[in-house]
Amino acid sequence: FHPSLFSTLNSSFFHSTSARKALKSSSDSRIINLQAVADTFSEIESNSASETTALTLRQICQGFVPEHILHRMEEIGFVLPTDIQREALPTLFTGRDCILHAQTGSGKTLTYLLHIFSLINPQRSSVQAVIVVPTRELGMQVTKVARMLAAKSDFDVKGCTVMALLDGGTLRRHKSWLKAEPPAILVATVASLCHMLEKHIFRLDSVRVLVLDEVDFLFYSSKQVGSVRKLLTSFSSCDKRQTVFASASIPQHKHFVHDCIQQKWTKRDVVHVHVSAIMPMPLCLLHRFVMCQKTNKHQMLLALLESDAPESAIIFVGEQSEKSKKVGNDPSTTLLMEFLKTSYNGSLEILLLEGDMNFNSRAASLTEIRQGGGFLLVSTDIAARGIDLPETTHIFNFDLPQTATDYLHRAGRAGRIPFSDKKCIVANLIMSEERFVLQRYENELMFSCEELIL
Ligand SMILES: Nc1ncnc2c1ncn2[C@@H]1O[C@H](COP(=O)(O)OP(=O)(O)OP(=O)(O)O)[C@@H](O)[C@H]1O
Numbered sequence: 001f002h003p004s005l006f007s008t009l010n011s012s013f014f015h016s017t018s019a020r021k022a023l024k025s026s027s028d029s030r031i032i033n034l035q036a037v038a039d040t041f042s043e044i045e046s047n048s049a050s051e052t053t054a055l056t057l058r059q060i061c062q063g064f065v066p067e068h069i070l071h072r073m074e075e076i077g078f079v080l081p082t083d084i085q086r087e088a089l090p091t092l093f094t095g096r097d098c099i100l101h102a103q104t105g106s107g108k109t110l111t112y113l114l115h116i117f118s119l120i121n122p123q124r125s126s127v128q129a130v131i132v133v134p135t136r137e138l139g140m141q142v143t144k145v146a147r148m149l150a151a152k153s154d155f156d157v158k159g160c161t162v163m164a165l166l167d168g169g170t171l172r173r174h175k176s177w178l179k180a181e182p183p184a185i186l187v188a189t190v191a192s193l194c195h196m197l198e199k200h201i202f203r204l205d206s207v208r209v210l211v212l213d214e215v216d217f218l219f220y221s222s223k224q225v226g227s228v229r230k231l232l233t234s235f236s237s238c239d240k241r242q243t244v245f246a247s248a249s250i251p252q253h254k255h256f257v258h259d260c261i262q263q264k265w266t267k268r269d270v271v272h273v274h275v276s277a278i279m280p281m282p283l284c285l286l287h288r289f290v291m292c293q294k295t296n297k298h299q300m301l302l303a304l305l306e307s308d309a310p311e312s313a314i315i316f317v318g319e320q321s322e323k324s325k326k327v328g329n330d331p332s333t334t335l336l337m338e339f340l341k342t343s344y345n346g347s348l349e350i351l352l353l354e355g356d357m358n359f360n361s362r363a364a365s366l367t368e369i370r371q372g373g374g375f376l377l378v379s380t381d382i383a384a385r386g387i388d389l390p391e392t393t394h395i396f397n398f399d400l401p402q403t404a405t406d407y408l409h410r411a412g413r414a415g416r417i418p419f420s421d422k423k424c425i426v427a428n429l430i431m432s433e434e435r436f437v438l439q440r441y442e443n444e445l446m447f448s449c450e451e452l453i454l
Pocket residue numbers: 057077078079080081082085102103104105106107108109110247248385386387388390412416417418
């Protein structure tokens with residue numbers, strides 16, 4: 001290596017584990033593996049709070065994000081940056097493609113929204129930013145935050161419009177809106193967005209930034225992956241836009257970054273901003289398990305609800321199998337709802353959210369939750385990704401999730417108040433033969449689960 005090669009690399013490169021590995025393997029083999037160096041150059045890993053500086057969000061965004069947005073941001077209560085905001089915003093403002101990889105509840109939404117507001121010109125009548133989400137519920141939530149930030153203010157500036165183009169919406173009305181008065185920001189589910197693009201209702205030519213939220217979910221979903229790839233490579237080109245991916249979980253992230261470059265989903269100099277790389281699970285979550293039999297699971301849950309007295313909770317239930325549907329069994333969600341309605345005597349409102357419900361009932365459940373008051377939300381994994389209900393103090397895994405990644409996202413629906421030291425509980429109801437599965441999740445996600453004897 002020539003020392004001057006490294007003088008151009010930023011210090012975060014030297015602190016990243018993979019950078020150290022690249023350097024070591026290069027010197028071992030006496031071959032300068034420039035590709036390895038280039039690949040790892042774009043990795044920012046941050047694990048330590050001691051790296052923090054005392055800048056406020058305003059100071060980080062000053063000169064990039066318009067004053068009226070900063071004003072609204074502070075009015076809402078966003079004053080200090082979370083780790084991902086502090087680490088990623090300066091890089092995003094340079095225009096480089098970014099992968100935002102940080103714990104659940106760490107503020108990735110505000111990170112990419114502030115960046116979007118730094119690029120939008122409200123005078124222009126065109127779609128300038130597109131945010132792709134996997135579910136209608138997450139889309140409604142992101143739209144709400146974007147609209148809150150863009151809300152009319154005392155400042156004499158033209159407001160910025162945000163459209164939600166989500167599965168289950170009235171596409172005809174959206175078609176006319178998109179043509180007549182294109183919104184600056186479009187929040188969309190993949191299928192609805194691709195439908196509009198295929199029908200030539202609008203194009204992505206004017207889009208300056210494309211965000212894929214819950215990017216690993218979009219890529220791993222067999223229903224969505226084909227359209228996601230088309231969106232990234234056929235409907236638009238990575239050279240003509242800034243691409244931002246976000247998720248709390250990017251399995252095999254080094255392969256993923258490599259694929260991003262190879263498949264031209266991003267530009268070559270994409271930056272992987274990885275916060276809390278050695279600690280994927282938020283520390284404010286305490287994990288427990290209770291052993292039970294299949295026959296007394298409902299009673300165990302009831303006992304847990306009575307002993308823990310959650311302020312609000314989400315109870316995750318496994319999806320009904322196709323086989324069980326075919327033989328006409330009732331889904332576990334329905335059975336659990338019936339049980340809770342007859343046996344639970346607490347004050348929390350019992351609500352249901354699952355994929356098989358129609359979109360109106362799904363929206364009604366979430367609206368009811370957001371109107372305040374404690375809730376017990378019985379849900380399948382549809383509520384596991386992105387949904388932000390900060391009042392949730394307890395997660396109950398009535399059925400264990402299928403993968404460690406699913407565990408991470410379910411658990412992460414609690415403990416979503418940045419800078420709070422309040423502890424939240426994740427309780428797992430397991431049968432003895434499932435203990436090793438939970439142990440596997442503990443090893444993979446580096447947390448430990450304590451047995452609770454009721
Ligand atoms: N700087 C901030 N100060 C205070 N609260 C914040 C800040 N940034 C975000 N939040 C709040 O933190 C919560 C979690 O944020 P957000 O939904 O963006 O998390 P996320 O990183 O996208 O999580 P997930 O991976 O689970 O989707 C939200 O309630 C949001 O309002």
